[in-house]
Amino acid sequence: MTVREISAPDKTLAWGLLALVLTGLTVLASASHTAGEGLFTSLLNRQLGWIGIGCVAALIIWVLPMRLLERGIIPFYTLSVLLLLLVLFIGRGPAGRWLVFLGVRFQPAELAKAATLLMLVRWLSRDQCFAFQFSGMAGAFFWVAVPGALVAVEPDLGTSLVFVVIGVAVLFWRGLPGRWMLWPAWGLVSGAAGFQHILFLSFLMVTLTGAVVQKTRRRFWGVAFFVSLCCGLLGQAAWQRLPVYQKLRVESFLSSDVDPHGSSYQVIQSKIAIGSGKMMGKGFGRGTQTQLKFLPEHHTDFIFSAMGESFGLGGVTFVLMLWGGVLWRVVRLAERRDSLSERLMLFGLAALWGFQVIVNIAMTVGWAPVTGLPLPFFSYGGSAMVINMALSVYALKCTVR
Amino acid sequence: MIDLLEIQALRGRWVRALLLLVLALLWGRFFFLQGLSGQDYMRHSEANALRRIPVTAPRGLILDRDHRVLVDNRPSYSLFLIPYGFIADTAAVHRLAVITGLEVDEINLRLLPGRSAPFRPIRLLRDMDFDTLTRIEEDRDALPGVYVQVEPVRAYGDSVRVSHVLGYVGEVSATELGDENRRDLETGDLAGKQGIEKYYDVLLRGRRGYRYTLVDAVGREIDHFGGRRDVAAVPGRNLQLTLNRDLQRLAEMALVGKRGAIVALNPQNGEVLALASAPDFPLTVFARHLAPAVWQALIHDAGHPLLNRAIQAQLPPGSIYKPVTTLAGLETGQIDLSDTLTCTGGWPVGRRFYPCWKSEGHGPVSLIEALAQSCNSYFYRLSLGLEFEDWHRWGDRLGVGQKSGVDLPNEASGLLPASSYMDEKYGRGRWKRGQLANLAIGQGDLLVTPMQMAVLAALIGSGGRRVTPHLALSTETVDGGWRHIIPDSTVLPIDSRWIALIKAGMADAVNTPAGTAQAAKVRGVSVCGKTGSAQNPHGESHAWFMGFAPMEAPEIAIAVMVEQGGSGGRSAAPLAGSLLRHHFGTGSTDDR
Numbered sequence: 001m002t003v004r005e006i007s008a009p010d011k012t013l014a015w016g017l018l019a020l021v022l023t024g025l026t027v028l029a030s031a032s033h034t035a036g037e038g039l040f041t042s043l044l045n046r047q048l049g050w051i052g053i054g055c056v057a058a059l060i061i062w063v064l065p066m067r068l069l070e071r072g073i074i075p076f077y078t079l080s081v082l083l084l085l086l087v088l089f090i091g092r093g094p095a096g097r098w099l100v101f102l103g104v105r106f107q108p109a110e111l112a113k114a115a116t117l118l119m120l121v122r123w124l125s126r127d128q129c130f131a132f133q134f135s136g137m138a139g140a141f142f143w144v145a146v147p148g149a150l151v152a153v154e155p156d157l158g159t160s161l162v163f164v165v166i167g168v169a170v171l172f173w174r175g176l177p178g179r180w181m182l183w184p185a186w187g188l189v190s191g192a193a194g195f196q197h198i199l200f201l202s203f204l205m206v207t208l209t210g211a212v213v214q215k216t217r218r219r220f221w222g223v224a225f226f227v228s229l230c231c232g233l234l235g236q237a238a239w240q241r242l243p244v245y246q247k248l249r250v251e252s253f254l255s256s257d258v259d260p261h262g263s264s265y266q267v268i269q270s271k272i273a274i275g276s277g278k279m280m281g282k283g284f285g286r287g288t289q290t291q292l293k294f295l296p297e298h299h300t301d302f303i304f305s306a307m308g309e310s311f312g313l314g315g316v317t318f319v320l321m322l323w324g325g326v327l328w329r330v331v332r333l334a335e336r337r338d339s340l341s342e343r344l345m346l347f348g349l350a351a352l353w354g355f356q357v358i359v360n361i362a363m364t365v366g367w368a369p370v371t372g373l374p375l376p377f378f379s380y381g382g383s384a385m386v387i388n389m390a391l392s393v394y395a396l397k398c399t400v401r
Numbered sequence: 402m403i404d405l406l407e408i409q410a411l412r413g414r415w416v417r418a419l420l421l422l423v424l425a426l427l428w429g430r431f432f433f434l435q436g437l438s439g440q441d442y443m444r445h446s447e448a449n450a451l452r453r454i455p456v457t458a459p460r461g462l463i464l465d466r467d468h469r470v471l472v473d474n475r476p477s478y479s480l481f482l483i484p485y486g487f488i489a490d491t492a493a494v495h496r497l498a499v500i501t502g503l504e505v506d507e508i509n510l511r512l513l514p515g516r517s518a519p520f521r522p523i524r525l526l527r528d529m530d531f532d533t534l535t536r537i538e539e540d541r542d543a544l545p546g547v548y549v550q551v552e553p554v555r556a557y558g559d560s561v562r563v564s565h566v567l568g569y570v571g572e573v574s575a576t577e578l579g580d581e582n583r584r585d586l587e588t589g590d591l592a593g594k595q596g597i598e599k600y601y602d603v604l605l606r607g608r609r610g611y612r613y614t615l616v617d618a619v620g621r622e623i624d625h626f627g628g629r630r631d632v633a634a635v636p637g638r639n640l641q642l643t644l645n646r647d648l649q650r651l652a653e654m655a656l657v658g659k660r661g662a663i664v665a666l667n668p669q670n671g672e673v674l675a676l677a678s679a680p681d682f683p684l685t686v687f688a689r690h691l692a693p694a695v696w697q698a699l700i701h702d703a704g705h706p707l708l709n710r711a712i713q714a715q716l717p718p719g720s721i722y723k724p725v726t727t728l729a730g731l732e733t734g735q736i737d738l739s740d741t742l743t744c745t746g747g748w749p750v751g752r753r754f755y756p757c758w759k760s761e762g763h764g765p766v767s768l769i770e771a772l773a774q775s776c777n778s779y780f781y782r783l784s785l786g787l788e789f790e791d792w793h794r795w796g797d798r799l800g801v802g803q804k805s806g807v808d809l810p811n812e813a814s815g816l817l818p819a820s821s822y823m824d825e826k827y828g829r830g831r832w833k834r835g836q837l838a839n840l841a842i843g844q845g846d847l848l849v850t851p852m853q854m855a856v857l858a859a860l861i862g863s864g865g866r867r868v869t870p871h872l873a874l875s876t877e878t879v880d881g882g883w884r885h886i887i888p889d890s891t892v893l894p895i896d897s898r899w900i901a902l903i904k905a906g907m908a909d910a911v912n913t914p915a916g917t918a919q920a921a922k923v924r925g926v927s928v929c930g931k932t933g934s935a936q937n938p939h940g941e942s943h944a945w946f947m948g949f950a951p952m953e954a955p956e957i958a959i960a961v962m963v964e965q966g967g968s969g970g971r972s973a974a975p976l977a978g979s980l981l982r983h984h985f986g987t988g989s990t991d992d993r
């Protein structure tokens with residue numbers, strides 16, 4: 001490996017990622033802008049500080065040899081799981097999802113997303129025999145389930161779904177036969193069924209009946225029963241811990257006329273913000289919905305609505321194309337790289353970002369429930385920014401020719 | 402590996418196609434919102450903007466046991482404002498002060514939450530009078546962001562007051578918002594503050610609804626979406642109380658001009674038939690904006706009208722406690738039923754002579770006569786043979802020194818001194834016979850509430866059933882039925898012969914010429930009663946009555962307390978008598 005080789009990552013992807021960071025910063029500057037104040041609001045300055053930290057992290061990852069980085073995956077994963085455990089006990093913030101160190105807040109769940117992805121890629125990069133054996137599959141399930149469950153009981157169902165997506169995506173890319181994909185899907189469905197006692201019990205009854213009746217396929221039904229039980233109980237635990245407003249969010253999304261706690265208020269405001277941006281937008285820092293605080297969470301979850309208001313359909317098209325291009329490129333690279341671990345890493349990252357991007361944007365137009373998933377590189381939030389920058393550089397390193 | 406590359410190439414193609422499809426769909430959605438409907442949304446945003454106005458749910462009605470309405474709702478005009486335009490605009494606040502008649506400082510105080518939520522409406526006035534309403538309507542244009550909304554407020558009948566039991570409703574305070582059962586409340590919501598309104602708040606308050614409207618910059622409504630977006634408020638559930646309105650009125654009338662309390666219970670199940678405390682306060686002042694001066698006057702009134710004496714007054718019981726001492730004496734075998742004691746106006750305890758209330762003495766008295774005539778000497782002598790722990794144990798069993806568990810907030814528990822308490826107060830070994838002699842006749846450190854004495858009366862009357870007094874009889878269910886609320890009661894194992902003796906003494910107190918409680922007599926009904934006059938170092942004695950009727954299977958148990966009323970026989974027993982005569986339907990007050 002020479003210096004020459006290291007300095008040649010995929011250029012298209014590098015430019016695309018840089019464009020995302022800069023666009024995200026511009027949009028945040030616009031959303032946090034207040035009339036009569038300068039460009040650099042305290043919010044923007046803080047985010048710039050986080051980007052600085054992200055650059056340092058990126059540099060370290062860029063300089064260190066890949067071998068050394070890979071050795072750090074297990075400690076990194078262990079640390080993020082421990083932090084997730086910690087957040088259950090001393091979590092702060094409105095939903096108790098932050099840890100505070102020396103006055104700095106950060107969200108262990110963001111760390112855990114990256115750690116889970118890395119861990120899973122490492123685990124499944126071994127030879128075919130191992131990956132598709134019972135121990136390989138069970139391990140993969142375990143690595144995803146532990147942080148996923150910890151996040152689910154926080155409770156943060158939206159984010160725990162991200163873990164499921166990472167798991168399914170990496171397994172999918174590892175070439176898992178389509179019929180095997182049944183299990184994660186089964187787990188997901190029975191986990192959701194855990195929200196409701198009757199459904200949960202009927203899942204258990206059906207699988208149990210299967211095991212009794214179909215003697216030849218007893219093992220299949222046994223696993224099905226086990227998966228239903230575990231995921232259902234998990235779903236049940238998460239639902240129980242869910243605050244009233246979140247239960248109502250789910251219910252209000254499922255039936256549009258239930259809305260005592262105003263999640264559709266947010267969506268109505270979001271749609272007004274986006275719609276009123278029209279073709280070219282109201283201009284930088286001049287979104288009335290955003291600036292007059294009609295739009296809630298306008299620099300975190302609903303930043304895309306603020307963008308739509310200020311920059312119009314033109315801005316929306318640009319950002320959608322930018323994200324589309326980056327994701328396309330990452331998937332394309334995931335098809336072409338020689339090393340299996342690089343391919344898995346790239347595809348997993350595409351899934352991690354793609355899922356959050358699509359759910360977040362769909363939420364702003366009322367097509368997805370208000371889950372609180374951030375828009376990578378755009379939503380204000382230090383932990384996510386640093387992690388996403390670090391992941392970007394790691395991905396670029398995977399593309400080095 | 403070749404195999405996997407092929408799979409990935411195939412799957413990659415599908416994934417990328419799916420990505421494009423989803424992004425294209427999303428783009429289409431944005432094109433629809435911004436390109437096609439942009440003009441509409443622009444109007445909405447310019448109109449500035451969508452408002453979500455909380456709609457107060459009507460609270461559940463409160464009924465008496467015969468479904469007669471005690472607390473109703475009536476529509477009223479409330480004044481709300483959106484704080485946005487008023488923050489840092491002192492001129493607007495001053496205009497508002499002139500029109501509403503509120504102090505500028507008070508308005509600024511109410512505007513404080515508006516700093517963090519500038520578009521959440523704040524309620525400024527409740528139940529406005531017509532003059533204020535007219536003034537506001539005339540000056541609408543000068544007051545952007547101010548609007549009037551019709552809200553239900555509590556309406557009270559005029560036959561009974563029941564102030565302490567019903568309690569009142571007010572805006573929930575910041576500290577109350579942290580409560581476990583108030584999670585669904587927000588700043589500005591109304592919640593029960595006292596009495597039943599507080600205790601059963603979760604049941605009574607219902608769920609707030611919302612009106613979604615579009616308003617322009619001056620706060621005028623321009624679109625209501627035809628009500629399609631509105632969320633209807635869910636009315637609170639109706640609550641039926643155990644109170645009997647007529648008996649309650651009688652109890653309240655009996656206490657007019659006095660300081661005291663009356664509690665009447667059903668001794669079989671603890672249903673509270675009447676609960677009055679005097680002086681009381683008009684609940685209507687809490688339905689509208691409570692002026693600070695009115696509130697100050699209420700809390701500084703020397704008569705403490707906000708105090709619910711029935712459950713919060715803690716006084717020595719005096720002689721009505723003698724039945725408890727009697728139980729201790731019977732259990733320990735210290736009472737010889739064939740024996741009499743000759744009262745000469747007191748009894749020596751240690752080196753001191755403890756006086757009976759009748760200075761010329763009662764002459765020879767048996768246990769029954771001692772109870773009927775409330776002879777202190779008998780109980781002084783009894784106390785000499787008693788261990789402190791025996792005396793204490795019976796009080797504890799009968800619920801003295803413990804909250805009765807009635808469904809009202811802030812009940813007091815009274816004080817049943819234990820030997821550890823006495824040690825601490827007087828020093829170990831420094832208190833002995835004299836203190837116990839005093840405690841045996843219900844004086845000294847013993848403190849009880851009228852509610853506890855009503856429970857005691859019920860317990861004796863029912864032969865040992867210790868009930869949990871309760872005011873809620875049943876709640877209306879969603880489908881219009883009524884669900885009964887029945888709290889626990891326990892039956893204490895008490896020898897029926899002992900109960901019979903105490904009942905006989907209490908019956909003689911009411912029905913024999915020498916008895917102290919003759920004023921509670923009812924023609925044709927065997928009333929049992931016991932009077933007490935608890936010494937009060939600050940003035941006249943506190944008058945007590947405790948009793949039940951009829952003797953064999955009691956339907957009603959009563960405790961009466963009149964602060965500084967003097968003799969229990971003269972001040973408290975007649976009040977019980979009037980309630981009992983009403984209950985048993987014998988109107989006449991003669992035949993003493």
